[in-house]
Amino acid sequence: MFRKLLTFDEALKTIRQQFKPKPLGIEEVALLDSHNRVLAGNVKAMIDVPPFDRSTMDGYAVRARDTFGAEENRPMSLKVCGAVGIGEPTKITIRRGEAAEIVTGAPMPEGADAVVMVEHAQRSDSNVLVFDAVATDENIMKAGADIRKGETVLKTGQLLGSREIGVLAALGTTKVTVYLVPRVAVLSTGPEVTEPGRKLSFGKIYDTNAYSLSTGVLESGGRPIYLGVFPDDLSQLQKAVREGLTKADLVVTSGGVSVGPRDVMPKVLGSLGEPGVVICGVAMKPGKPTTVASVGGTPVFALPGHPTSALLAFRLFVRPVIELMAGRKREAGSEVKAFAGMRMFPAKGRRTFVMVKLNRDRSDRLVATPVPSGASGAITTLEKADGFVEIAENVQFVDVNEQVVVHVFKVSDEG
Amino acid sequence: MFRKLLTFDEALKTIRQQFKPKPLGIEEVALLDSHNRVLAGNVKAMIDVPPFDRSTMDGYAVRARDTFGAEENRPMSLKVCGAVGIGEPTKITIRRGEAAEIVTGAPMPEGADAVVMVEHAQRSDSNVLVFDAVATDENIMKAGADIRKGETVLKTGQLLGSREIGVLAALGTTKVTVYLVPRVAVLSTGPEVTEPGRKLSFGKIYDTNAYSLSTGVLESGGRPIYLGVFPDDLSQLQKAVREGLTKADLVVTSGGVSVGPRDVMPKVLGSLGEPGVVICGVAMKPGKPTTVASVGGTPVFALPGHPTSALLAFRLFVRPVIELMAGRKREAGSEVKAFAGMRMFPAKGRRTFVMVKLNRDRSDRLVATPVPSGASGAITTLEKADGFVEIAENVQFVDVNEQVVVHVFKVSDEG
Numbered sequence: 013m014f015r016k017l018l019t020f021d022e023a024l025k026t027i028r029q030q031f032k033p034k035p036l037g038i039e040e041v042a043l044l045d046s047h048n049r050v051l052a053g054n055v056k057a058m059i060d061v062p063p064f065d066r067s068t069m070d071g072y073a074v075r076a077r078d079t080f081g082a083e084e085n086r087p088m089s090l091k092v093c094g095a096v097g098i099g100e101p102t103k104i105t106i107r108r109g110e111a112a113e114i115v116t117g118a119p120m121p122e123g124a125d126a127v128v129m130v131e132h133a134q135r136s137d138s139n140v141l142v143f144d145a146v147a148t149d150e151n152i153m154k155a156g157a158d159i160r161k162g163e164t165v166l167k168t169g170q171l172l173g174s175r176e177i178g179v180l181a182a183l184g185t186t187k188v189t190v191y192l193v194p195r196v197a198v199l200s201t202g203p204e205v206t207e208p209g210r211k212l213s214f215g216k217i218y219d220t221n222a223y224s225l226s227t228g229v230l231e232s233g234g235r236p237i238y239l240g241v242f243p244d245d246l247s248q249l250q251k252a253v254r255e256g257l258t259k260a261d262l263v264v265t266s267g268g269v270s271v272g273p274r275d276v277m278p279k280v281l282g283s284l285g286e287p288g289v290v291i292c293g294v295a296m297k298p299g300k301p302t303t304v305a306s307v308g309g310t311p312v313f314a315l316p317g318h319p320t321s322a323l324l325a326f327r328l329f330v331r332p333v334i335e336l337m338a339g340r341k342r343e344a345g346s347e348v349k350a351f352a353g354m355r356m357f358p359a360k361g362r363r364t365f366v367m368v369k370l371n372r373d374r375s376d377r378l379v380a381t382p383v384p385s386g387a388s389g390a391i392t393t394l395e396k397a398d399g400f401v402e403i404a405e406n407v408q409f410v411d412v413n414e415q416v417v418v419h420v421f422k423v424s425d426e427g
Numbered sequence: 428m429f430r431k432l433l434t435f436d437e438a439l440k441t442i443r444q445q446f447k448p449k450p451l452g453i454e455e456v457a458l459l460d461s462h463n464r465v466l467a468g469n470v471k472a473m474i475d476v477p478p479f480d481r482s483t484m485d486g487y488a489v490r491a492r493d494t495f496g497a498e499e500n501r502p503m504s505l506k507v508c509g510a511v512g513i514g515e516p517t518k519i520t521i522r523r524g525e526a527a528e529i530v531t532g533a534p535m536p537e538g539a540d541a542v543v544m545v546e547h548a549q550r551s552d553s554n555v556l557v558f559d560a561v562a563t564d565e566n567i568m569k570a571g572a573d574i575r576k577g578e579t580v581l582k583t584g585q586l587l588g589s590r591e592i593g594v595l596a597a598l599g600t601t602k603v604t605v606y607l608v609p610r611v612a613v614l615s616t617g618p619e620v621t622e623p624g625r626k627l628s629f630g631k632i633y634d635t636n637a638y639s640l641s642t643g644v645l646e647s648g649g650r651p652i653y654l655g656v657f658p659d660d661l662s663q664l665q666k667a668v669r670e671g672l673t674k675a676d677l678v679v680t681s682g683g684v685s686v687g688p689r690d691v692m693p694k695v696l697g698s699l700g701e702p703g704v705v706i707c708g709v710a711m712k713p714g715k716p717t718t719v720a721s722v723g724g725t726p727v728f729a730l731p732g733h734p735t736s737a738l739l740a741f742r743l744f745v746r747p748v749i750e751l752m753a754g755r756k757r758e759a760g761s762e763v764k765a766f767a768g769m770r771m772f773p774a775k776g777r778r779t780f781v782m783v784k785l786n787r788d789r790s791d792r793l794v795a796t797p798v799p800s801g802a803s804g805a806i807t808t809l810e811k812a813d814g815f816v817e818i819a820e821n822v823q824f825v826d827v828n829e830q831v832v833v834h835v836f837k838v839s840d841e842g
Binding site for chain 1: 623
């Protein structure tokens with residue numbers, strides 16, 4: 013097994029080329045269950061919306077030309093030949109000199125081509141006085157004005173939120189074809205790692221990674237399958253990862269990947285099948301020991317055990333793969349520009365990611381200040397950070413007040 | 428029943444005062460099921476994280492003072508008295524002139540107060556040569572350095588994402604106390620409204636509101652209960668809303684609220700119990716017919732039937748109530764500043780909300796351009812909009828290039 017660090021860009025390219033991540037398949041779900049799912053095909057309107065010319069006002073359906081010349085002190089008189097209700101077919105036909113009562117949303121009767129607002133009309137028995145002329149199509153929403161039959165209204169890869177689901181309902185849709193949700197097996201290893209809920213003996217720490225990675229999977233559009241914590245024993249880990257490979261479309265582990273004879277994950281990844289290990293360390297900080305294998309095309313990501321490193325490597329390498337498998341388009345706009353709150357030094361020759369907190373200074377400028385990491389094992393670093401700044405390999409330092417791009421972690425909520 | 432329009436601000440105030448929305452109760456869920464739930468209490472750390480002083484490097488645990496004066500060409504020799512493994516208790520005590528092998532993450536042995544990196548040491552049989560002095564606490568992460576026992580790590584109202592769940596796991600948490608998810612009953616009415624999936628007869632349109640409002644409920648932190656489409660018949664609607672009142676913590680309807688004898692929802696809302704209708708129209712555009720009742724303290728929101736009006740009124744009036752019932756803190760930061768792409772005219776005397784699309788112009792300025800609404804019934808207006816601009820009642824118009832605040836609809840994703 014080789015131990016040659018790839019550059020960060022080489023690592024991204026290797027992942028793209030090895031796995032060519034793409035949607036795993038499609039399924040049909042009920043419209044009400046389609047929230048947060050991804051459309052697996054363009055949606056064409058099979059009907060016009062609205063399906064008929066409808067009045068947008070309460071008033072009188074008329075032939076526009078019959079109102080020409082009507083004014084406040086010179087009203088036109090039309091004969092009321094009936095009333096058009098909402099939601100019901102009408103047999104009424106408007107002839108010259110005639111009008112029909114109509115309400116908002118009701119279909120226009122045959123012959124009429126405009127609506128006089130009730131405020132501009134005065135009823136007297138079987139006639140109505142019209143005090144204002146209307147133009148053709150005035151106060152009418154034409155059939156197909158909102159959505160035209162045949163029009164592509166939603167496209168493949170669209171994440172379905174409340175507005176998209178509303179449009180699908182308007183077209184009469186009850187079932188939607190969406191991409192399958194990728195299944196992602198998650199496990200942790202490390203001789204010091206204990207499952208939460210158990211007693212913590214001396215020298216041990218509780219597992220955080222399986223939990224934060226599982227929720228990271230959810231947030232990427234995948235479904236996590238939690239396998240548990242395993243001792244760093246070759247055969248137990250082989251068995252666990254094999255279980256992951258049968259149950260899931262992708263396996264993510266954390267721990268056991270640092271350089272050293274005791275670090276078992278590279279051996280595990282090298283033993284599961286062809287082509288095996290494709291990345292064995294990346295020139296980046298944090299996340300250097302990240303190891304990636306392909307087992308018959310299924311990706312296995314062995315991330316570092318340090319919580320910050322694990323979550324960052326997940327975000328940079330694993331999340332894009334899950335998103336592509338889920339059929340999601342990569343979201344733009346989770347980046348903001350800010351000024352460096354202090355000088356930031358990258359690790360020499362490594363792509364460096366600095367966790368930062370965003371604040372506004374007195375002149376309302378957005379300032380990015382590195383979160384003190386305490387030590388590389390700190391769990392709270394990421395929790396305190398609003399995002400990270402990426403520093404290229406050849407940069408000596410980022411000076412205070414220099415403009416930086418912050419990749420924001422949490423752009424919460426939608427609606 | 429009165430028909431006096433409230434101002435927009437009065438309407439907000441009435442809702443706050445009538446319902447005093449607050450969390451509905453608490454429950455305990457498994458940590459892995461707590462994603463997107465809201466913490467119902469502050470979380471204090473019951474342990475230190477890490478729980479012991481741990482090495483942050485591979486190397487040798489030493490007494491720092493034994494290395495003072497060590498240099499590249501004047502190494503200090505220490506006696507290696509053992510090795511400290513990761514994840515296991517150690518009986519080793521480091522005395523003067525002694526060192527112990529140690530790996531990253533392993534607990535510091537008794538007596539040692541620093542770690543010499545393996546790169547600065549050279550082993551020879553039972554001794555190790557140290558080529559660089561270390562200071563006290565160097566390469567050690569002290570117990571509690573990440574999280575101190577007794578410290579409040581997460582606060583009531585915190586939405587649980589991957590990072591928060593990671594912190595909870597680090598503390599050994601398996602169950603989390605979260606607020607109950609508010610149940611929201613959703614129904615539609617209107618003589619022209621047909622449930623998707625049924626055949627559309629002439630003059631009818633498909634229901635969109637129940638679907639988009641249901642997903643809006645999800646996105647606000649509630650659980651929608653879909654009741655269906657009902658004809659605008661007093662007794663059927665009374666029965667439906669009563670069903671909603673028994674099944675849910677809040678009822679949202681759309682349709683049947685315009686002024687007019689045929690609009691039945693105000694009558695329904697006035698007939699269900701005390702105190703009854705508290706808002707009967709709001710001086711706003713769109714959303715004017717919005718009607719709100721309190722039935723023994725349970726809110727019933729009757730929103731307009733027009734899709735854009737319904738979703739906007741939902742967002743402005745209903746969503747904040749659901750969020751408070753869910754225990755969520757209101758999210759800040761879903762607003763951006765932009766320049767008006769064209770002149771915007773508010774409706775006279777009404778708080779006006781203009782749907783806009785955001786684009787960057789040639790000089791990279793963010794520009795907000797109104798989405799042509801076609802007509803008030805347009806379903807695609809909201810789908811095309813990125814957000815809305817709020818214009819106060821006393822403003823004549825917003826001029827082109829004037830700065831406006833855009834309330835952004837979709838801030839997608841988290842992670």
